[in-house]
Amino acid sequence: MSEELTQKLSELLREVTGFIYPNEVEIHWSILIVVYPYITGLVAGAFILASLVQVFNVREVQPTYRLSLLTALAFLLIAPLPLLLHLGHPERAYEIFLTPQLGSAMAVFGFVYLWYLMAVLLLEIWFEYRQNLVVWSRQEKPPMSWLHAALSLFSRDISERAVEFDHKAIRVITVIGIPSAFLLHGYVGFIFGSVKANPWWSSVLMPVVFLMSAIVSGIALVIFLYMVLTPLRGAQIDMKCLDKIASYLFYAVIVDFTLEGLDFIHRLYESEESIKILSTLVTDKLFISLWVIQILLGMLIPLAIMVAVKSLKFNDELRKLFYFVSVIMIQLGIFATRWNVVIGGQLFSKSFRGLTIYKMDVAGVEGLIVALGLLILPFIVLAILLKILPPWEATEAREGAVR
Amino acid sequence: MKIMNRRKFLKKAILFIPAVGVLRRLVGDAHGKATAEGYDPANHLYGMGIDIDKCIGCGLCIDACKNENNVPKEPFFCRTWVERYVIKKDGSVVVESIETGKEKGRQKTNEADILRSFFVPKLCNQCENPPCVQVCPVGATFATEDGVVLVDSKRCIGCRYCIQACPYGARYLHPETRTADKCTFCYHRIVKGLLPACVEVCPTQARIFGDLKSMASRLVRFKRTKRIHVLKPHLNTEPKVYYASLDGEVR
Numbered sequence: 001m002s003e004e005l006t007q008k009l010s011e012l013l014r015e016v017t018g019f020i021y022p023n024e025v026e027i028h029w030s031i032l033i034v035v036y037p038y039i040t041g042l043v044a045g046a047f048i049l050a051s052l053v054q055v056f057n058v059r060e061v062q063p064t065y066r067l068s069l070l071t072a073l074a075f076l077l078i079a080p081l082p083l084l085l086h087l088g089h090p091e092r093a094y095e096i097f098l099t100p101q102l103g104s105a106m107a108v109f110g111f112v113y114l115w116y117l118m119a120v121l122l123l124e125i126w127f128e129y130r131q132n133l134v135v136w137s138r139q140e141k142p143p144m145s146w147l148h149a150a151l152s153l154f155s156r157d158i159s160e161r162a163v164e165f166d167h168k169a170i171r172v173i174t175v176i177g178i179p180s181a182f183l184l185h186g187y188v189g190f191i192f193g194s195v196k197a198n199p200w201w202s203s204v205l206m207p208v209v210f211l212m213s214a215i216v217s218g219i220a221l222v223i224f225l226y227m228v229l230t231p232l233r234g235a236q237i238d239m240k241c242l243d244k245i246a247s248y249l250f251y252a253v254i255v256d257f258t259l260e261g262l263d264f265i266h267r268l269y270e271s272e273e274s275i276k277i278l279s280t281l282v283t284d285k286l287f288i289s290l291w292v293i294q295i296l297l298g299m300l301i302p303l304a305i306m307v308a309v310k311s312l313k314f315n316d317e318l319r320k321l322f323y324f325v326s327v328i329m330i331q332l333g334i335f336a337t338r339w340n341v342v343i344g345g346q347l348f349s350k351s352f353r354g355l356t357i358y359k360m361d362v363a364g365v366e367g368l369i370v371a372l373g374l375l376i377l378p379f380i381v382l383a384i385l386l387k388i389l390p391p392w393e394a395t396e397a398r399e400g401a402v403r
Numbered sequence: 404m405k406i407m408n409r410r411k412f413l414k415k416a417i418l419f420i421p422a423v424g425v426l427r428r429l430v431g432d433a434h435g436k437a438t439a440e441g442y443d444p445a446n447h448l449y450g451m452g453i454d455i456d457k458c459i460g461c462g463l464c465i466d467a468c469k470n471e472n473n474v475p476k477e478p479f480f481c482r483t484w485v486e487r488y489v490i491k492k493d494g495s496v497v498v499e500s501i502e503t504g505k506e507k508g509r510q511k512t513n514e515a516d517i518l519r520s521f522f523v524p525k526l527c528n529q530c531e532n533p534p535c536v537q538v539c540p541v542g543a544t545f546a547t548e549d550g551v552v553l554v555d556s557k558r559c560i561g562c563r564y565c566i567q568a569c570p571y572g573a574r575y576l577h578p579e580t581r582t583a584d585k586c587t588f589c590y591h592r593i594v595k596g597l598l599p600a601c602v603e604v605c606p607t608q609a610r611i612f613g614d615l616k617s618m619a620s621r622l623v624r625f626k627r628t629k630r631i632h633v634l635k636p637h638l639n640t641e642p643k644v645y646y647a648s649l650d651g652e653v654r
């Protein structure tokens with residue numbers, strides 16, 4: 001292991017430009033730490049979309065409400081994995097709970113995570129599905145009926161009063177949930193934004209930028225899932241719903257773009273000690289991932305598409321196509337955003353005199369294959385969740401009732 | 404001589420106040436370090452002076468440190484290293500670490516082009532206000548009462564947050580233990596009254612180790628007689644490694 005590492009570092013050393021501190025040859029936070037904020041961002045974004053239905057009573061978005069919740073849960077369950085795998089001693093991870101050093105942003109992760117999982121997501125999903133679970137457990141044959149009965153925690157009351165209580169509970173949880181979602185991801189931004197040693201990270205805007213990009217990616221993901229899953233089960237895509245979510249996405253991208261632009265101009269204008277090395281960083285090492293993928297493909301082109309969709313009257317099919325292409329590009333762009341923050345922040349020396357490079361492993365714990373696996377895993381979890389807690393029936397029944 | 408007397412005095416003082424002694428011992432044990440009989444961390448505050456004019460870039464300190472502290476021999480893992488600065492007449496600056504420089508093949512600068520050149524030994528600054536301690540999620544990195552920042556390798560989970568947070572590149576992940584590692588001022592030696600290995604081996608006495616709480620220490624004299632400076636003062640980490648004749652180009 002050590003020899004392999006030494007060989008790798010010797011190779012890297014040859015590609016270092018300028019001067020870096022000797023301990024900086026090794027890039028410490030790898031692709032897994034890119035995946036981690038990407039995934040938590042999706043959680044926060046999907047949840048915030050779901051909350052729109054509850055808090056602002058946006059009827060059109062109702063068809064994606066349960067899907068958003070389950071998406072958030074699926075990704076949240078996987079979120080700690082990249083962190084865990086990246087530790088030098090994963091078997092000691094529980095120390096974060098036993099002996100947390102509360103001054104550390106990272107120590108708070110465990111608590112924010114548990115709070116969000118237990119107090120917000122699981123509760124909200126439980127109340128949302130409770131009535132269905134009871135009904136399902138009565139209608140079905142074992143073993144599904146057992147499972148659903150167990151999931152309902154063996155509650156049986158589906159009287160009007162009980163269901164009314166469920167709805168009230170959901171509203172309360174959502175009100176707590178929104179700030180919690182903000183906390184979950186804003187805090188991930190804080191992990192980076194509070195590192196004063198690193199001028200690329202150190203910024204008060206970091207948590208806010210993280211949050212906005214999280215909302216963008218979460219909404220884009222739910223649109224993607226909705227557009228893929230609905231035809232798969234032979235149903236019709238609700239265009240009113242799609243248009244509405246897409247316009248949320250549009251505004252979120254604009255805010256995100258503005259914030260990042262502000263951050264950029266601010267740095268350029270202040271022109272601190274680090275400006276030279278950061279300019280080299282963005283024009284050289286990060287050229288493709290920042291200018292081409294994050295900004296051009298991930299923001300400008302999707303924005304242009306959505307402006308076109310809004311101003312020109314395309315038919316449904318064309319709109320669907322445009323939305324679909326946009327959300328994929330946006331997703332790519334947000335992944336690049338995470339990459340540029342995490343990897344970009346480690347490519348320059350804290351002596352501001354040189355740059356190193358990051359060569360991603362393919363195999364190995366911190367390699368590409370594991371990273372891809374971690375990105376696919378939430379979809380598998382989601383598939384299982386969708387089987388156990390089908391989100392559609394109730395929505396459609398409810399819609400029918402409204403009509 | 405003075406130091407010896409102080410130590411004897413301390414020994415007696417602690418014998419007279421057994422309760423305090425027991426408490427201290429407990430604290431010492433909690434930190435997992437064997438300290439010399441009667442050593443009281445409350446009476447010390449360690450720091451180091453670096454006299455840049457004296458450093459000849461021989462690199463003996465690097466070897467001594469690696470041997471003393473089981474630091475991997477490769478030049479990417481350093482508790483201490485030495486940077487070589489060449490400032491040319493056209494204003495450009497060439498910097499390299501003398502170890503990695505060897506590995507990379509040194510670029511020769513034409514002597515006529517050189518304005519000035521010098522060596523700068525670097526190590527953990529044992530900051531008074533250490534960001535590495537602040538960010539450690541499990542408290543594995545901690546500051547001792549006598550002013551040394553240590554890593555408890557039995558508790559460190561290897562998250563590497565501290566490595567990111569150190570502005571000086573003083574930390575690395577030890578490839579064998581998979582935990583964060585960095586200069587300890589040879590804590591196991593200094594609590595016994597010995598000098599850190601790098602200080603002991605330096606042929607020109609470019610490294611000056613001492614106790615800031617003892618007016619008689621060489622370090623206090625060094626601080627009194629030299630114009631001293633610390634690295635990256637604007638980050639408010641309050642380093643306890645003091646440089647004399649530090650050039651503005653050094654970061």
Ligand code: SF4
Pocket residue numbers: 526527528529530533534535536552568569570571572573574585640
């Ligand atoms: S120099 Fe770095 S490792 Fe040493 S105490 Fe300061 S911040 Fe921590």
Ligand code: SF4
Pocket residue numbers: 538539540541542543544554558559560561562563564565566582583
């Ligand atoms: S790598 Fe170890 S010492 Fe450093 S912050 Fe993480 S747990 Fe603490």
